[in-house]
Amino acid sequence: MSRPRPRTLAIGALALLLAAAPFVPHGGDEDGSLLPSGEQQAGALVPAATAPLGRVTPELQSEIDRVLANGGSAARVPVSATPDRLAASLVRCADFDGQRYCLHSGWTESSESEVQARVATAARAIAARPAGTTTTGDLDELATLRRLARMSPSAREAEERAELVQAARSVAKVWLLRHEIEGVDVPADFLAAHPEARATASTQQAVAAQPTAAAQAQPAARSKASASSSPTASPSATATANTSTTSSRPKRFKDYPQRDTVMNTKRVAEQQRTYWCGPTTMQMITWGWKKKDLGQSHWAGKLGTTSSGTAITDMVRVINGNTGWDREDRAGAYIVLDIGDYGFKKWQRLLMRHITDYRAPVVLHPILLKKYYPYLDDDASGHFQAGRGYDRRGAKSNLVGYFEPWNQQRFDPSEPYISRVQWRSAYKSYRANEAHFQHNIGV
Template identity: 60%
Template sequence: MSRPRPRTIAIGALIVLLAVAPFVPRGSHHDDGSILPSGDGNGSDSALRPAMTAGTSRITPAMQREIDQVVAQGQRVGRLGKASANQLVDDAVRCADLDGQRYCLGFGWTQDTQAQVQARMARAARTAAKMPARINTGDLGPAASLARYARMSPADRAAADRAELEDAARSVAKVWLLRHEIQGEALPADFLADHPEARAATATTPADLSTDAPATAARTKATSKPSATPTATATPTTKTTKKPTATPTATATPTSTTSAAATKKASDYPRRSVIMNPQHVSEQHMTYWCGPTSMQMIAWGWAGKARSQQHWADKLGTTTGGTAITSMVRVTNRYTGWDNPARAGRYITLDIGSWSYQKWWLLMMRHIHDYRAPVILHPILLKKFYPYLDDDASGHFQVGRGYDKRGKKPDQLGYFEPWNQQRFDPSEPYISRVQWRAAYKSYRANQAHFQHNVGV
């Protein structure tokens, strides 16, 4: 019997290899640098690394117990109509530990302690009481916030507190990702096992990010999809030196599962990025309607159709005292699609008081370029920050929608400005809706606000 020739053996081996290839576990590197698992126990096709943002988180029994406890604290104080300012602050500003992150009612996700947040609120209330009256352009200041809380019945207060805390708990995975990817905070070892909504998808299609892209058609919240797919998982140009978090399944084999976003620096972003149609803008019709007008523009940018400012004032619960930033976040999540996981994920109220300008700037670029979604800016309107103002004014809302890294010149932030002082005093200079201004001054204006938070 003649022996098989080497060529025949090689061909046969190749045939066998091709036949069994579909059954070989996939542990090879993907095109974007991630490693795909052979299975994650849930049958989902996702990489074992954190995503750029996250979907809705599950409220665990532990989180629910914490929420119940914080709500019960508010119920025990009863009616607050005649309470002192200090007592109102202590009763109104309460914080919950939700999956290792702190959320304070009215302030959002913060790294300050409850006592520090309460002290900040009390200080702001005292300062506002002593200062000459300023124009209220429409955010909810400390006095108005406390007065609103004091007027609520215990039942209404408990319902509002519970709704805010439960809404926050559903966003906890996104908070962890932002802390990890921008602030360098280590993820818990079991983070991806506990939060599958934060796992990176295996494939994305880069969008054309070169122009202002108006919405192509009106969309509804329930059925709409983003008009462009963000480049959230594009391979970065630098590598992280952080150690990976523990993999969520026993069968996972990768040794490097850090997020692609974790390695992005300001230098990794293109010089300029802009979103939203600059014609989809409006000036506020009431002095205290910066919230409804900003919300009008945010929703207009998503749906391609404008609803009235009164419509959004009703949805936000706006009064002559103004609008709370937590309401801006809630309504953005409920009535637009910017919270889609392919965009920004669920918007959160984030305290950036301890953030450096570089981290704040990175957050702006990330939100605008990677998420392709607007930022709810929350500055205080002072002439030293905004030279187009004729007078100092109150806390305020603007819609962040672009950035420009200008090399040796100061960076610029692009935003929609709802405030036009000339509408209410014809002797004052006109203020344009579409603004490009020094980014550092916007950062300073954000930090100067007593809440120093943003909606992202």
């Protein structure tokens, strides 16, 4: 069972602690959002829609040190140890300001023992996988555990410290997403502890220029604007959508455009090696920001990709360090988020928020199975895709848009060709992400 989190006890407590007008926390309405009172003015201490990386406070540093100290026994775990023993030693979790982060897995609401058990179960399944199973480049858990076990204690500690520091600095983003998507109340002293999550005066002033829901809902105009928009647009231009938490009321499904996209469909590529879905997805995501193609081998080096594949934690790390998608007027700090407890509706809201409010892509992390992706000739492994759009079609099934790096025909000419630009069932995409043993994504 997850450890309890701090909760807002009263709206007035925030005003007392921050000496500013209170905001109204989410109640029972699933479509709720962090909101200021009607009397708040631009410049007041109110939460933004997202947050960039913050600082490592002494409390956060103490937790990092605790988790690293508990990893001492991992130095004595041989590579040949059972998946259960490897997972128990190498998968450890930190409590950062009431949110749980597990090494090599990301932010989760599962307990440490639950995550360890899930990792061990997945590793056993991978060990028993039939020879010849198609793999596309997702670093599986058995390979992850064995790689860590082979590392020297000092090298492993350095890698884990870097991962934990990145996580600790992104906890404000986690709180804001949990609140907006899951309805979790934030701590009363949240903005005092995390000033990086405060809305700036310029972002609040931009709310006045925000288009109405009716104007946003015109898909043709919005799609055209999306295709031509520059990823380096000024904050005032992009902040209008990124301040939904400071608008006059919570955003609901009807407030979003019927269809929306990011990234140019001409900036796509198919993976050149069977284990390069990570570098190719990164190639397309960074190409969408930089408008310059640096090639897959460049990103394979940045990601630390091997023939075993790429870790999702490295995908998030490289986006934060090499693009502007993580700017505070975009998505803020990218995180690895466990969506195992998400229903389909929450998953859709998360995608819409990222595409429309953040104007930024999502790192999808599904398992490639034919029942979810009919263009496949064979079932395959865990995988990465660049999520870049959605289409809510009313009575018809909703769609999700993404760039698909995998083209099976490249490696077996007898198999059907797979196009880079895909619009597929949103529900099946959700199920494919949930079916992956990690059921996490990069947002």
